[in-house]
Amino acid sequence: MDTTTGPKSDPDQELSRSQRRRRNDIVEAALKVFDRDGYEAAKMIDIAKEAEVAKGTLYLYFENKSVLLEGVIQTAILPALEQIGGAAKVHTGSAQELLEHHIRIIAARQASPEMKMLIRLMISAPEQHAQLIRFFHGHVVQEGLELIRSTLRTGVESGEFRPDVADMDPLVLVGSHVYAPVWHNLFQDEGPLDIDRLVEDNLKMVMSGLLVRS
Amino acid sequence: MDTTTGPKSDPDQELSRSQRRRRNDIVEAALKVFDRDGYEAAKMIDIAKEAEVAKGTLYLYFENKSVLLEGVIQTAILPALEQIGGAAKVHTGSAQELLEHHIRIIAARQASPEMKMLIRLMISAPEQHAQLIRFFHGHVVQEGLELIRSTLRTGVESGEFRPDVADMDPLVLVGSHVYAPVWHNLFQDEGPLDIDRLVEDNLKMVMSGLLVRS
Amino acid sequence: MDTTTGPKSDPDQELSRSQRRRRNDIVEAALKVFDRDGYEAAKMIDIAKEAEVAKGTLYLYFENKSVLLEGVIQTAILPALEQIGGAAKVHTGSAQELLEHHIRIIAARQASPEMKMLIRLMISAPEQHAQLIRFFHGHVVQEGLELIRSTLRTGVESGEFRPDVADMDPLVLVGSHVYAPVWHNLFQDEGPLDIDRLVEDNLKMVMSGLLVRS
Amino acid sequence: MDTTTGPKSDPDQELSRSQRRRRNDIVEAALKVFDRDGYEAAKMIDIAKEAEVAKGTLYLYFENKSVLLEGVIQTAILPALEQIGGAAKVHTGSAQELLEHHIRIIAARQASPEMKMLIRLMISAPEQHAQLIRFFHGHVVQEGLELIRSTLRTGVESGEFRPDVADMDPLVLVGSHVYAPVWHNLFQDEGPLDIDRLVEDNLKMVMSGLLVRS
DNA sequence: GATGAATGAGGGTTCATTCAT
DNA sequence: GATGAATGAACCCTCATTCAT
Structure with a gap:
């Protein structure tokens, strides 16, 4: 039985359609905020708001701010x-x-x-x-x-x-x-x-x- | 002309020789630290250490970090x-x-x-x-x-x-x-x-x- | 007696055989994790993994972490x-x-x-x-x-x-x-x-x- | 010239009288809060309030919560x-x-x-x-x-x-x-x-x- | 003027809990 | 019933800025 928690567990392949969409929303939001504010000044809460998700959701898809940037x-x-x-x-x-x-x-x-x-x-x-x-x-x-x-x-x-x-x-x-x-x-x-x-x-x-x- | 205020009051003229030197030390230190770490990541304390002054002294010469950068x-x-x-x-x-x-x-x-x-x-x-x-x-x-x-x-x-x-x-x-x-x-x-x-x-x-x- | 609610409704009696087993798995998993990490540091997700159930399932059997400890x-x-x-x-x-x-x-x-x-x-x-x-x-x-x-x-x-x-x-x-x-x-x-x-x-x-x- | 920031720089000896008192206040406050709430549940803000200092002051004397406990x-x-x-x-x-x-x-x-x-x-x-x-x-x-x-x-x-x-x-x-x-x-x-x-x-x-x- | 201890707003991250599927 | 993605309150810690000495 797979009891892993979130989409992070298998980063490359096995995301459902809606998870892929969510991940994409986050990436696009992050792109926008990083672009607007720069990496250092960008706030996770702003990225979350832009992606219309809760702050915690970001961390389901990306380990931390730096990994989000890599993403x-x-x-x-x-x-x-x-x-x-x-x-x-x-x-x-x-x-x-x-x-x-x-x-x-x-x-x-x-x-x-x-x-x-x-x-x-x-x-x-x-x-x-x-x-x-x-x-x-x-x-x-x-x-x-x-x-x-x-x-x-x-x-x-x-x-x-x-x-x-x-x-x-x-x-x-x-x-x-x-x-x-x-x-x-x-x-x-x-x-x-x-x-x-x-x-x-x-x-x-x-x-x-x-x-x-x- | 009011000379009771600090060196900040008239940035161009009213600095004594030693004050000008001090200001210059700070600018050079800031240049180095901004260059090394970038503006956001640069810490005022590091600039102060580099300039060999106390943290508070920075604020005698520059209103805040942003003004220091302008300087x-x-x-x-x-x-x-x-x-x-x-x-x-x-x-x-x-x-x-x-x-x-x-x-x-x-x-x-x-x-x-x-x-x-x-x-x-x-x-x-x-x-x-x-x-x-x-x-x-x-x-x-x-x-x-x-x-x-x-x-x-x-x-x-x-x-x-x-x-x-x-x-x-x-x-x-x-x-x-x-x-x-x-x-x-x-x-x-x-x-x-x-x-x-x-x-x-x-x-x-x-x-x-x-x-x-x- | 109301039997439409989940296993939480009457902790002693109305559990089916498989529910009792499930409850027991959770208790044993919790025992292990509480023992290993202490109550504060124990994570619900770890207990769920140890019991091989989903996180949400824990809450079908125990109202919250504290009640789980009581259990x-x-x-x-x-x-x-x-x-x-x-x-x-x-x-x-x-x-x-x-x-x-x-x-x-x-x-x-x-x-x-x-x-x-x-x-x-x-x-x-x-x-x-x-x-x-x-x-x-x-x-x-x-x-x-x-x-x-x-x-x-x-x-x-x-x-x-x-x-x-x-x-x-x-x-x-x-x-x-x-x-x-x-x-x-x-x-x-x-x-x-x-x-x-x-x-x-x-x-x-x-x-x-x-x-x-x- | 000594431009180090706080009392942390020389942990053992060279604290002024008032710094020693402050450090002691913090230790006593921490003792009380750790004792009352346990280490995990103890909040730094509560320790600060108990010691009647700001949160940041704790970190002038102790690197982090764990070091405070050691202290x-x-x-x-x-x-x-x-x-x-x-x-x-x-x-x-x-x-x-x-x-x-x-x-x-x-x-x-x-x-x-x-x-x-x-x-x-x-x-x-x-x-x-x-x-x-x-x-x-x-x-x-x-x-x-x-x-x-x-x-x-x-x-x-x-x-x-x-x-x-x-x-x-x-x-x-x-x-x-x-x-x-x-x-x-x-x-x-x-x-x-x-x-x-x-x-x-x-x-x-x-x-x-x-x-x-x- | 110069100092640096003190401040506290603010940000990244965690995790118990919820709820749509 | 079972699941696990989503939530957001809470907490540790940093650091620009202030101000008593």
Whole structure:
């Protein structure tokens, strides 16, 4: 006989439909409150109210505040980022086309509200999120940069790109895009970032630079 | 003028030499602790210990924790940023040289530890730092971008730059540099950012793009 | 009689066979957990798990935690004590033999695990167990002491015991035995109590004292 | 400059007069509340009110509830017990006199309110007080029993006591006295224990037993 | 001015109890 | 009847702030 108490007992699979919904409500409420107040200042009672459950209910689904944050990241943030990036691998074409594709993907990924919040959480309390940061660095940042890097090399090999760009730091190609979540966090009130225009301008510069051709 | 009240009464003028020193000790201690722990997690007692004063003394110089943070920003962070940027205005030369100069200045400014901390503080609690963010946006970000923008126009007018870069979003020219403080906050443990190489690669790309010239 | 209500309605009579079994499982589980953790620290969920029922089921049989404790005492503890003492009344013989018999009975009774637990529960929360304590005092302690007292008088009357022991406090005859449950609660880890030897030594002393006979 | 915060920083020596008084107030308040409610049920806020300080003040003097308990034991309970026992070592005389002296000392020690509370605390939560119990067993119980044991041997050697009492378990000589704190915890409402009479009766029995001398 | 002991509001967490299924 | 998810009162502890010395 299963006499375990709550949904916490089997964290991954065996939640009933209504429990999954409840868990999701909590995650979304937490996402909202963490996003609004930051992790430290966020109050469990506010998350509970936002999710329309009692305070104790939060602890049926998440061991404590820190685990709830992990849940938010695992359930709401990382999947959202991966979805965006999913298409990156199925493209073919010239190195220039490929590079353009990658840059567009990366820019789109950075523009998501999840990325905005992820950046905020990680910067707010890096010590407490060391694991998350390592994961993010390895699986989002480095992976994205590596995509650029390999495309640069492909382009050099194919003769499309100048030889000296083979070991260019990929960050210079996407710096303005990875900065987008920071902009969103800080300057949304001062005026939005025109992502599309940024992408086009970035591509223009990346491909041709600024100088007139002699 | 009333001189019977404490050092708080007139923040700029009426401090004795020793009071100014004391105030400075506190600001530096606060800078260190805010940087290490973040604003929310920073404890007043730790700042007091770091400054080698009693807890109550903090409140003789700063009304409360939030005001202390403002003091840190006004006293230690913003001046440091302006110092770096100070040289920006005294340059002459070709548009290309000028642009290179500005980019180098901006990159250097972003690399400073003060910028790292400023970004962290603002992102951690944007609501509480709305004023600061507005100031930062107006006097650091927009000013820097405007510098780039006007140089782009100058270069177009002088025929150095292609005509279509006149309206280019300046952020694409310095995105990887303004991202540096974020990188420092998050990924210092995973490996440093080679700022110098980033600048050179950035300049290379900015000027010439990646494509081989036909 | 109303039979629509649950098993709680009439604690003695109207339980089906399976309900009696269920009730017993709960009482035994509670006994174990109360004994292990103490009343305050004992968790209802642990008792439910131990009894292999759901938490809510506990409340079908016992109104609340306190009533459950009463149930444990009434159902499991007191009967066990009376069983041991049951034989006390059927003895005849010399006062010395009778006294020896009573002391052995009392010693055995005190050595039981139920007594250990009863003492712990009563001492942990005397205010909440005032009724139980009164019952225990009246029906176990005083009854036992009275048995000793009357035997002392019998022995004095019969000339077996010295006259001045007629109104001796009976506790001095069994103090080391009634202390046994305390010892078990506190010092079991430091080494067991040799009850049999204690009884023999006690009897030796009780009968003859320590002094050599002149 | 000493910028440490509170009196906790140097737990043993350097408390000012008023701090010592404050600490003592808290210990006494805690003693009272622990005694009244038991450790688990005792509330920090009640202790604070009893000591007429704010809740936070408790934590200036004691790290947490558990440490406060240790403080109560170290400061109020153990010294009280040792005071009573202090005289035990300075006695000389016949073995009989010595034994009587020791028994009186032990009886007096057990009768103290501190002992009552100590027993309650240890029995209520033995797992959490394992260290205290070991200390108590080693330094109070065994030491007391050893005193009896060695006196018995002395008496046997001197010919005062019968030879067969040399290995007698000392607990049988003082069982009714060490039971006293248990009695006080449980049965104070049902009638007090007449300690003096208990001691006299105990001595009478210990020396001469009950039987008439042939 | 400087100190640091004292304050007490506030937050995270636990767990006895309830009640819809 | 049986279940266990949900509830929310209660409690420990922290720490920004105050104020008597």
